[in-house]
Amino acid sequence: MWRDTWLMAGKDLRIEARSRVALSQVAPFGIVALVLFAFALGPDRAPMVKGAPGLFWVAMLFSSVLAIQRSVSVESTDGARDGLRLSGLDPAGQFLGKTLSVAAQLVVLEAVLGVGVVLLFGASIQTFWLIAVSCLLGTLGLAAAGTLYGALSAGLRIKETLLPFLLLPVVAPVLLAGTRMWQAALSGGTPANATPWLQLLVAFDAVYLALGVVVYGPIQETA
Amino acid sequence: MTTNPIRQSPRVIWTTRIIGVLALVGTGFTVWLGLWVTPPDQTQGDLVRLVYIHPGVAWVALYLAFGLAAGCSLLYLWPRTRSRFWDRLAAASVEVGVVFNVCTLISGSIWGKPTWGVWWAWDARLTSTAVLLVLFLGYLALRRVPAEPEVRARRSAFAALFAAVDVPIVHFSVVWWKTLHQGATVLNANLSPTIHGSMAWTLLLGFVALTLGFVWMLLVRYRIGAMEDYLGAGELDLALLERQSEGMPSPSVPPAGLTSEVLAPVGDPGEAPGPRAPAEVTR
Numbered sequence: 151m152w153r154d155t156w157l158m159a160g161k162d163l164r165i166e167a168r169s170r171v172a173l174s175q176v177a178p179f180g181i182v183a184l185v186l187f188a189f190a191l192g193p194d195r196a197p198m199v200k201g202a203p204g205l206f207w208v209a210m211l212f213s214s215v216l217a218i219q220r221s222v223s224v225e226s227t228d229g230a231r232d233g234l235r236l237s238g239l240d241p242a243g244q245f246l247g248k249t250l251s252v253a254a255q256l257v258v259l260e261a262v263l264g265v266g267v268v269l270l271f272g273a274s275i276q277t278f279w280l281i282a283v284s285c286l287l288g289t290l291g292l293a294a295a296g297t298l299y300g301a302l303s304a305g306l307r308i309k310e311t312l313l314p315f316l317l318l319p320v321v322a323p324v325l326l327a328g329t330r331m332w333q334a335a336l337s338g339g340t341p342a343n344a345t346p347w348l349q350l351l352v353a354f355d356a357v358y359l360a361l362g363v364v365v366y367g368p369i370q371e372t373a
Numbered sequence: 374m375t376t377n378p379i380r381q382s383p384r385v386i387w388t389t390r391i392i393g394v395l396a397l398v399g400t401g402f403t404v405w406l407g408l409w410v411t412p413p414d415q416t417q418g419d420l421v422r423l424v425y426i427h428p429g430v431a432w433v434a435l436y437l438a439f440g441l442a443a444g445c446s447l448l449y450l451w452p453r454t455r456s457r458f459w460d461r462l463a464a465a466s467v468e469v470g471v472v473f474n475v476c477t478l479i480s481g482s483i484w485g486k487p488t489w490g491v492w493w494a495w496d497a498r499l500t501s502t503a504v505l506l507v508l509f510l511g512y513l514a515l516r517r518v519p520a521e522p523e524v525r526a527r528r529s530a531f532a533a534l535f536a537a538v539d540v541p542i543v544h545f546s547v548v549w550w551k552t553l554h555q556g557a558t559v560l561n562a563n564l565s566p567t568i569h570g571s572m573a574w575t576l577l578l579g580f581v582a583l584t585l586g587f588v589w590m591l592l593v594r595y596r597i598g599a600m601e602d603y604l605g606a607g608e609l610d611l612a613l614l615e616r617q618s619e620g621m622p623s624p625s626v627p628p629a630g631l632t633s634e635v636l637a638p639v640g641d642p643g644e645a646p647g648p649r650a651p652a653e654v655t656r
Contacts, residue, residue, distance in 0.1 A: 295535070302531055306518055315514060316532065319507040320539045323546040330550075346549050350542065357538050368450070369531055 151246070154239040158247020163254060165224050172255045176216045177262055183209040184266045195272050202273040203332030207325045209263055211292070214256055214321075215314045218296035221252050222304050231304065231370070241367030245297060249362065253293035260285045276338030284331035284344075287351040291324045294358040301369045327351045381596070389596075393589040399582025406575040423484045425575045429583040431477040435502065437587060438470025439509065439537070446533035449526060457602070460526035463533060464516060465594035467509050469587060474506045497547040504543045508536040522602060 166172050187205040191197045198205075225231045234244060264281065267273050275281055299317045303309040327347040334343045407425035414421030445463035448454045481499065482492045493499065515532050516525065 298535060302515075302528060302535070308518060312511075312514060312518070316511040319504050319511065320536065322504055323539070323542045326546045326550055350546055350549070354542055357542065361535065361538060365531060365534070368527075371527070 151240045151243045154243025155246040155250065158239065158244050159250040159254070160247075162221060162224065162248060162251035166251070166255060171220050172217055172259070176213050176220065176255070177259050179216060180209050180213040180259055180263050181266055183212060184263060184270055188270055198271040199273050199336075202267050202271040203329045203336060204325075205271070206263055206267050206332060207288070207328045210256070210260060210288070210328075211318060211321060211325055213259055213263075214252075214289075214292045214296055215317060217252055217255055217259070218293075218300045218317070219310065219313060221248055221297065222300040222309070226304065235370055241370060242363040245301075245362040245366035246359075248300075249290070249293045249297045249359070252297060253289045256289045256293060257285065260289060273336055275335055277335040277341075280331050280335035280341065280344055283348065284328050284335070284351065287348070287355055288324045288328040291351060291354040291358060292321055294355060294362055295321055298358060298362050298366070298369070301366060323350060323354055327354075389589065389592045392585055392592065396582055396585035396589050399578060399585055403575060403579040403582050406571065406578065411571045411575050417488070420484065420487055421572075423480060424572075425579040426583075427477065427480040427484060428576070429579040430473050430480060431502070432580060433583050433587045434470050434473035434477050435505065437584065438466050438473060439505065439540070441591075442466040442470060442509070442512075442533055443537035446530040446537070449530045450534065457522070457526065460530065461595050461598040461602070462591070464529065465591050465598055467512050467533070468594055469590045471506065471509055471513065472590075473583075473587065474502065474509070477502060478506065495550075497544070497550065500547040500550070501540075501544045504547075505540060508539065512536060522605070 184205065187201070187209070188198060191201060225234065264285070268275065296317055299313060299320070303313050303316065306312060327350045330347045331344045331351075334340075403425055407422045411422070411425075413419050442463045445459040445466065449456070449459040449463065478499075481502075485494060485499075486492050512529060512532050516529050518525070520528065
């Protein structure tokens with residue numbers, strides 16, 4: 151399973167390294183979203199700083215939908231999905247590999263958006279490790295749930311409209327937890343404020359990773 | 374060939390009708406007791422009358438309908454119990470549940486405006502109810518995507534499963550997020566209702582009537598779903614037969630499969646349609 155995970159993640163990341171779709175389209179989209187949020191909240195600093203954690207995570211959620219659609223679409227042509235099913239790779243490994251690849255791209259995006267939030271909104275980070283942990287765990291959850299829903303909607307012609315509708319309400323807890331941890335980190339709050347949210351993120355990740363490992367194989371049969 | 378769902382055993386038909394009538398009578402009684410017989414509340418006045426409806430609707434929507442849908446989806450996914458019966462029941466349950474969920478939010482809003490001063494408060498239960506509604510609207514949207522019945526059933530069952538595991542996480546997250554809703558009135562920790570007399574009985578009757586109403590809608594919606602499947606499978610069957618008969622010299626041969634099925638008496642029509650029904654035809 152682990153070998154297949156690396157193979158799969160390597161494949162998706164190599165495709166990204168050569169096509170640069172995430173870098174040239176998804177990342178700019180995230181930045182555009184941040185700029186639009188700044189326009190919406192007006193030129194005053196105060197509401198922007200206050201809203202920065204939430205805006206960061208909303209931008210991440212929207213960008214992750216794009217990243218997942220990209221991750222699904224690389225396998226939608228040339229019978230690639232059937233090829234993968236024939237390849238004998240462990241479905242659990244395929245799931246973990248795709249999740250890892252999406253998560254890796256999203257972490258890069260988070261670094262870019264994080265810098266954007268600090269520069270554009272004037273937010274100052276007090277507790278850096280809280281930011282890092284929330285980003286890592288939140289991203290893993292987004293990627294795992296997204297890969298599951300991506301696989302579910304893979305064969306559908308209307309997946310562009312259906313995937314966000316299905317996925318975004320499900321990842322609402324990630325938005326809540328991530329935002330609260332960022333608020334704690336920006337205000338220099340104690341880790342005690344963040345502990346329940348940390349637990350929530352861990353639980354979310356565990357649930358969707360476990361679910362994916364178990365059901366990714368059977369899902370492929372529905373596409 | 375699937376069993377013709379239009380032919381149901383008299384027992385099923387009468388059970389459905391009796392449940393429907395009971396639900397109607399129960400709801401009528403609840404309205405009568407709630408609006409005329411019970412006294413207004415000391416602090417809430419006439420506003421308390423909404424309590425006879427709102428918790429019952431919420432119970433049906435949040436626990437009964439969506440719990441049933443999740444259970445049916447799981448039973449469908451489990452290979453041993455895989456049957457179109459569970460798929461149709463899950464779909465019917467979600468559809469009726471969504472209606473009750475919307476009613477929960479509306480009745481809650483009507484109560485919230487005079488009590489809290491706002492139509493909508495971002496408290497934990499309101500928020501998780503709204504998220505649940507969106508989750509299951511997504512399920513219904515997925516079901517509307519045209520697909521082979523078996524594929525659609527599997528896909529929908531997975532979607533229901535993914536959404537169902539999210540429900541407790543959403544619940545905890547919004548509970549921590551903020552909470553100002555009043556605690557449970559009937560099912561509080563020591564299980565002793567904190568209201569009494571005619572009010573308690575009216576509340577209980579409301580629960581029963583709404584649950585019966587849910588069951589009635591579920592049965593009717595299930596039957597419609599079965600008929601839709603039957604029609605879908607039958608139409609293709611008919612078209613295939615017509616196409617085949619084009620090459621035959623004698624066009625007067627009746628399309629044997631469907632017509633005989635419709636006309637002939639069916640063995641045990643009350644039974645749920647078989648698990649593999651339309652797949653044989655569509656392949």
